[in-house]
Amino acid sequence: MKASDIMTTPVISVRPDASLHEIVEVLLVHRISGVPVVEDGKVVGLIGDGDLLHRYEIGTDHWTDYRTWWQRLTRLDPAPGAYVKAHGGHARDIMNRDVVSVSDDTPVAQIAVIFEARHIRRIPVMRNGQMAGLVTRADLVRALSKSSALAADSATSRVDDESIRKQLLTELNAQPWWSDTWSNVFVQEGVVSYVGVVQRTSDREAARIAAENIPGVRSVEDRRMTYGDWQPMF
Structure with missing residues (x-):
């Protein structure tokens, strides 16, 4: 499964000069939690509901009071940038400029890794330099x-025991925790x-999950004994 198989399209977006009011209206009307900022077909930023948490209009812009002393004395001081995000009135002021994007043929598994590693909630999908x-x-x-x-539908169909065993062994033998030296598998009537x-x-x-994911099981x-409880007879 690839990005093109699951992506949302067409994409609702805003311009860099969109006002705060316009941005909020887009989020509320379309019932979405974030929106890309697009200029000349290029994604230049992303705005999520998290970017609107600290706003002076609702009195939530005081988080910078919790800066550490070393942040206050160095270039790492987040206060100036936080002030812009809390008081800025346009998309260009509020948006996150560190945009991570993927191509439309990127595997979904890779996208999931990016979500987790970058702690983000949305990723633009690009095709020929444009957001698709x-x-x-x-x-x-x-x-x-x-x-x-689909798995539930396939589970209702009859699958012969030998096919189940072959599929299961293929899955098990690919796993580092499985040993066919110490364990074996039998299948009878599913x-x-x-x-x-x-x-x-x-x-x-893990072995139970592997078996349950095979259609027809x-x-x-x-019935295996736990190592330590088992003593060889010699």
Whole structure:
């Protein structure tokens, strides 16, 4: 799944000279939590609801009172920039200029990593230098919902036991926590059974999840002994 599969389009945007009132109206009317700032087709910034938290109009602009003493004495003092964001009346004053974007063929897995690593909630999707869409965390949730619905539909169809076992072993053998030396898998009428020896409780949980994600699996039984409780007979 790629960015183009889940992105929101067309994208609602504002100009750099859009007033604070215009920005707030866009967010409220369209029921969105953020909006890109676009100039000549280029994304020059992003404004999220978090950028509007500290505003003098509602008396929430005093967070800079909590600056540390060394911030006050160095160029790292956030007060000037915070003042601009709290008192500025246009998008160019409020927006976050550190924009992270992706191409429309970027894998969704990579987008999720960017969301987590950069602590951001929305990413512009670019195509040929122009913004083609916007991916938000909500878009990822919607993609998950569709994927879960498809998985539920496929789970109702009958899958033979050997196919289930082959798919499950392919998944298990790709995982660092699985050892086919100490564990084995059997499938009968859609019921997956693990036998052998397991080292950790977390290994049991991971194996259960791996099996439950295979279409056609009805239930999972883990009959393996825990390492430490098992003593070899010699």
